[in-house]
Amino acid sequence: MDISTLLGQAASKWPAAPALHEPASGRRLTFAQLDQALTAFGQALDGLGVEPGARVALLADASVDYLIADYGCMACGRVRVPLDPALSLGELLAQWQDAGAVLLLFSPAYQALAGQLQAQGVHCHPLASLTRVAPSALPARPAQPAQALASLNYTGGTTGAPKAVMHRHASLCGVLQNIVMARAALPGDVLLNVRPLWPIAAVAVLAHLLSGGEVVLGGRFDSRQFVYSLRQYRVAYSSLVPTQLLRLLRECGSAPVELPAFKSLDIGAAALTGDVLEGSFSLFSGRIAVLYGMTEAPWSCYLPAAQMAALRADGESAEGVVGRSLFAVAVKIDRADEQGIGEILLAGPQLMAGYWQQPELTATVLCDGWLRTGDLGQVRPDGLLEVRGRCKDIIRSGGKSVQPGEVEQALASHGAVREAHVLGMPDLEWGEQVCAVVVLEPGAQVTAEGLQAHCRALLSRHKVPKHVYFLDELPRSHYGKVQRNRLMAVLATAAC
Template sequence: MDISTLLDQAARKWPDAPALSDPGRGRRLTFLQLDQALTAFGQALERSGVGEGERVALLADAGIDYLIADYGCMASGRVRVPLDPALSPAELLAQLRDAGVALLLFSAQYADVAAGLAGEGIRCRALEALTEAPGTQLPARVAQPAQALASLNYTGGTTGVPKAVMHRHDSLCAVLQNIVMARGAVPGDVLLNVRPLWPIAAVAVLAHLLGGGQVVLGGRFDSKAFLGQLAQWRVAYSSLVPTQLLRLLRESGTAAAQLPYFKSLDIGAAALTGEVLEGAFSLFDGRTAVLYGMTEAPWSCYLPAAQMAALRHAGESAEGVVGRPLFATAMRIHSPDANGIGEILLAGPHVMAGYWQQPGLTGEVMVSGWLRSGDLGRLRADGQLEVLGRCKDIIRSGGKSVQPGEVEQALLSHGAVREAHVFGLADVEWGEEVCAVVVLEAGQVATADALAQHCRGLLSRYKVPRKVWFIDELPRSHYGKVQKKRLLELLGPVAG
């Protein structure tokens, strides 16, 4: 199967049903109009001298034109290369050169950035010039080979050598199947998108379309407007990253919102704290779901809202629980310890083909058909996966292993602690020493000694933090992960 065929099938099933809506720009496309726009976009690439198999980079906001280009590249046999607009020009240039792009398409707000990249030899064109209304003569699109490269997704942070995940048509189709089966959306259901569409979010949006749903592009996330958008457009599904969700909770509180049409909010499992999960469950009246995956293997596990609610009604916090492997996913725990904890390995048709032009790195993470996730986890007795942190974050202190998540949970059980982040710092005697950064609840007071004493009642002595710092807010990425480099900069010489 390939992306072009799936889009063609959707247009035949629901030709006159609304597919994409962009209220901010007053635009709307039916499924047939979207399909025609994709074909016309492929023709525009042909006229621009971009051949099949060549890479087309996208530097644009989350609008209809972006999706026409994103899906149009894949449907016409080109390779999409979505870019993070937050990167510096130098970082963008490194990725563009690494991918060997034939063309960079940009929207108006990135015109200055594109001009600078053009000065470095990158061929650039305004996105809108290739997404004009299609003409009357539109040939049928041909199906693409299942093994053909469809997407390069740059990942792994903003520094160092660029690293692009390769997805072929068949792996993306397996991802789409996982999402469609997991969400259970029906034709007519509305999905509100307020997330950037790179590197893989556009694929989740596509899955909703392939189930006959309508996608409303709500622009940039606005914590003051989000609940109103859900009500106004009778939204059934939406998705937020943890940082967005935290802002929403601070703006709206946790009283249950009146959303009669809403079915579920999807939240990525990474960096989802118990406090945020608790607030989301309350605000959305139990209609929250958790997904687990990574760019290399998107949508590998899913905990639907009903199962999340069942866990919480049974008295569990559900923190770290991400559900069972989805239809196309195989999973196992590598070298589990006495508690069943080990590295999560993933396999299946949805897993990447490898890293672009980096066979050595591919060989390090792809072993005998299994993807080394780098995540620590265990399988519960009920078959659900519990994610416990990153393997590289394990602290080796005095010859023993300390899992930061376990120490963080001990700190969070103290009534004065709102957030905690535990990490290791080099130490001559111990190899690494356990350190913690704590954010206190408003109006609460605690000392490092008091928190250490609290942890001694819950943890083995070697796991108790030897150093504790107090700060007002943890520095987090867009996806909610604590940024250790920024954190150490905040702590200054005392953490050196």
């Protein structure tokens, strides 16, 4: 199966049904109109001399034009290369060159940045000029080979050399099948998108369309507008990244809101910790679903809202629980310790083909059909997968291993602590020292010695932080991960 065929089938099933709605511009497309726009986009690329198989970079925010280009590249035999507009000029240029892209399509918001890239030799073209709906019927598009490259997705933040995950039509179809089966959306259900669509989120939006649902493109996330939009458009599904969820809770609080059409909010497992989990579960009256995956293996496990609610009704916090593997996905725990905790390995059709032009790196994470996720976890007696941290974050101190998550939980149980991040710092005698960076609740006061005493009552001696640092906030990426390089720079500045 391929992306072109799936989109064509959706247009045949629901030709007159609404597919895309962009309130900011008033633009609406039916499934038939969307399908024709994708074909017209391919013809426009033909007119620009962009050959089949060529890489086309996208520099734009979530919009109807963006999705036409994103899906149009894949449906018409080109390779989508979505770029993060927040990257610096140098980082964007490095990704462009690494991909060997032949064209960069940009929206008006990034015209100045596109001009700078063009001055560096990048072939840039306005996105909107290629995304018009065809005035008359166009012939059906041909199917694409299942093993043809469909997407390059750059990951790894803003440090180091570019690293692009390769997805073929076959693997993306595996991802789409997982999402359609897990979410179980019905034709006519509305999904509100307020997320950036790079590097892989556009695929989750596509899965909703392939269920016959309507997608409302809500523009950039506004914490004061979000709940109102859920009501206004009678939204059934939405998804937030960690930074958005935190802003929403700070703006709206956690009192339950009345949303009669709402079914669930999809949240990545990394976002649901402590107060965030409690607040979001309360705000949405239990309609919280958890997904687990990564760009290399999107949507591999899922915990539906009903199962999340059942766990919490049984007295569990459900923190770290990410549900069961989806459809053809396999999960196993490698080199488990006495508690059953080890590295999570994934297999299945949703796996990436590898890293673009990096066979050595690919070989370190893809082994005999299994993806080494770098995550620590365990399969519980009830069969649910529980994520417990990152392998590379394990601290080796004096010959003993310390899992940062365990220390973070101990710190977070102190009433004055809002957030805690635990890491290992080099030490000549011990190899690494356990250190903690803590964000306090507003107005709260506690000393480093007080937190160390609190931990000694809960943890083995070697797990108690040797140093505790206090910050106003932890430096995080858009997806909620603490950025170690930035954190170390902040701590170095604070120590001066």
